[in-house]
Amino acid sequence: MAAASVEGTGQSPTLVVSGSISTSHSKQAQPSPDEEGLSSTQKRRRKRRRGRAKNQPELATGTHHQQRTPDLNSSSQPQTGGEGITSPKGKKAARRRGRKRWQARNTQGVEQRTTGADQSGDLASQRFSGSSEKSLKPQSKQRPETKSDNRGPSATGEVQRPKRTQGFRQKTPYGQNNSPLYAALDLGTNNCRLLIARPEERGFRVVDAYSRIVRLGEGVDSQKRLSDAAMDRAIEALANCHRKLSDRGVARSRLIATEACRAAENGSEFIDRVKTETGLALEVVNRETEARLAVAGCASLVDHEADGVILFDIGGGSSEIVWLDLRNRCGARGYALTRFIRSWISLPVGVVNLAERHGGVHVTPDIFEAMVEDAADHLAAFSLANNLTEAIASGRVHMLGTSGTVTTLAGVHLGLKRYDRRRVDGTWLDDSDVSRMIDELRDMPYEARMENPCIGADRADLVLAGCAILEAIRRRWTCPRLRVADRGLREGILTELMAADGVWARRRSRSRFDRGRQGNRV
Template sequence: MSDSEDGGPARQPSANANTKSAHKRAKRRKRARARKSGKRVGTDASVSKGGLQAGPKTQAQADSDGCSPGGERKQKTKRRRNRRHGGVGASGARPLSVAGKEAAGTVAGGGAAAGIVTRVAAGGSTNGQSTRAGDCGPRRDRPVVAADARRRESPHRSGLQKEWHSNVGGAEASVRPAAGEVRLARAERNPRAGGYRGILYAALDLGTNNCRLLVAKPEGRAFRVVDAYSRIVRLGEGIGASHRLSDAAMERAVEALAVCRDKLVQCGSPVRMRLIATEACRAAENGPLFIERVRKETGLSLEIVTRETEARLAVAGCTSLVAPDADGVVLFDIGGGSSELVWLDLRNRCGARGLALTRFIRHWTSLPLGVVTLAERHGGTQVGPECFEAMVEDVSQHLTSFTMGSMLSEAISSGDVHMLGTSGTVTTLAGVHLGLERYDRRRVDGAWLADADVSAMIARLLAMPYEERVDNPCIGADRADLVLAGCAILEAIRRRWPCKRLRVADRGLREGILMELMAADRKGRTSGRSRH
């Protein structure tokens, strides 16, 4: 008898163990021969005219039932996978999580459900949250659930996800989504389109002058517009004097928001959305009460965003229009109640593009002046040269809040810095410059205007009487009393930081919201793959 390596006696296999091993080897050889010859092994119950009777079982059936060594391995692998992903019932479907059952029950009853992905129910509110509550199927095919207690909050979540607000009928001001809520299932992703099959994205911007809605579907890293809506509501009318939203203005806004709600209902697909309100609701004393009224009457829960968020979203919506060789951009968004000014310092961008350009925001400011407030202060219908200069001077005094003004001037004088304007003012100037008989977004968005062209268009509009501005197809009655106030804001910016060219953007906050929502989903999907 030989000794083992650890010094102990070597253990001899028993006769019983040898016999069992021989039997196993014989069975494996028998099954191998059966597979080669195409014969059937084992028995199974097959259906005949007389009922159930014993019949042969195929090798694949034997494997699936665990009757063969290969089948046993498959069964063990399946059990391990099921334990890792939270358990699977006898039918192979994952049982509903507690949150999923609650969400499924409340949505079916017409109540509020917890979650972020939203399918708006006609005639009622869904609390801005998921109506697709189910935690079914294997992980690669499972849909988004309302809440998943098995996942932990990721420390790398983006700021947008952390401050995500409930959008439709939310009882609370905001909700922080649980980990996994903002990540779409892989089965819903359309790899050819680069988006998510069946998922739509919506952005609503309720400003001082306009109510705008944009519904889109992802296509690669861009999106295709599915539906759009815009109506001038003049929500901030008279707010400069009373510091309150008037009853008539609130009524107009609620009517427009009800139309937006109906459009979201008609989408017929799950919609992930962000609905924001800007300066009028920020500045008005009764702004929060108006937001609550909107929630009760339309089921839409609006989020009053800060000026900093508004400036960032404006940049996010226009990054594709930044010249690839530019050393910097002076981006401005002339709104109804406020105007945002952003300096993008791109001298060291190293090829960055798209949303990555938001990292190069060097400085920004928000002026408490917009076309509505400025026109109410100085007049908008009959504007002469003296009135126009008074408006320009008023805006220039507020530009002192841009503390890096001298540094921006140096960057403009030493490099290629262009302006990028996103507002009704610059799109109107572009439409008039192009001589459009009817406004055409495809020709206006992305158009370049030389500095001399901008000066000529402002002078042309200033020389137009009010009635002629009303008749112009690119201005119309809704903007005829506001366009010169917008030109005064633009002129003040141009005089302070003169650039050789201006690019026109018929896009802005809504597009920025959509780009950030889609980018957050892509980031969540990528981080989810790395965790598994």
């Protein structure tokens, strides 16, 4: 017989054999009576099941469990099936005990996190309620404990890091009250316009607007001076603008005056009077600046597929025409198109001085032709006219008009019962539609022009003078399409101010930075 013993040193059991080995096998190696008559496959399956049963820990005791070889014939073992595995009732009990332990751990973690949140909320309420520093000291001692309590165990028993809820500023979008306000004022020969806007991610949102017809340039063409009545009307409108700027708390603004103050001999005196009586410092801009601002304000309406644009602004005392050569723009859009100004011209004729010279109330076809010829004489000074004609021949050049004249034509063309900027701004008109609208307005009597909702009494005597300037431009350069822009110098001023401050550049870089931080937090 062989003597066998098990020596345990606290590690895995080791089998030591001494003596001679007889032909009888150990009890573990002998097959059970139940296995007699089974195939080899069934025997291997039972052997694997016995191996799994040996590896299961004893869940009944709370002490440290050691792996030991189960005795299948022992009566102290739990009831097993015929195949030597744990009964279904035992498995169900083990799963029930596991669920209870898991629920206990999660409940404890939630209570700890809730306690930490309550303590943090109490601390915050004491800070805002004006409590003394002495009352805050006991709470500050609990802050390390609260921080550690937030690290509750997970469902798998692993310690998870707490979710970071503070330490990162939320991204504040444009359009909220914390964004600065910008303002642009355009005191022209006929109108006084104010626009207050707030920058957004891709442009700006208008907060307040003001417009009034003051006819500051009335009589300047003949007398070369601003009349007292015209200056009084303008100062009254500017005082209203000053109140709006003060009430809104505008951070940045630019206030410009155009042709009327440029041409009048007492223009500088009027600027000083405005400063004294209203507190507004007006800036008299030259014609080149006026043309550039018109492009900046209307550039977003340029066709993305166009190779060139003839942009014109028919004002009260002057008219600016700009050629944008876009054949090499390389995908540039918006404000960036101001870099592609090929040439520009400023005509010393506008709706006010042209109507004063030829009359605007009762306009006959002969008077209308005289106004067209008057405007056409100034177009001869355009030095790059021939090159522009060649560019138009390619068929990918369109007109872009910004003035009360083209918006009126669009409103009449659309048959609006009331002027609607949302429908007019950006409207496309074919060349035939423009010709038909000009003929319709020319044949319309003065009373009918006054009653038209898109013209009104303020523009009834000026609209045909504007149509004459537009007709002179169309006869010089014929384009198949015209796009209407109900925007202009004010929008250009706001665009330049915001671009100079880098509000859109900061927004783009901040968005990239926020995206990077969010990616690091995942």
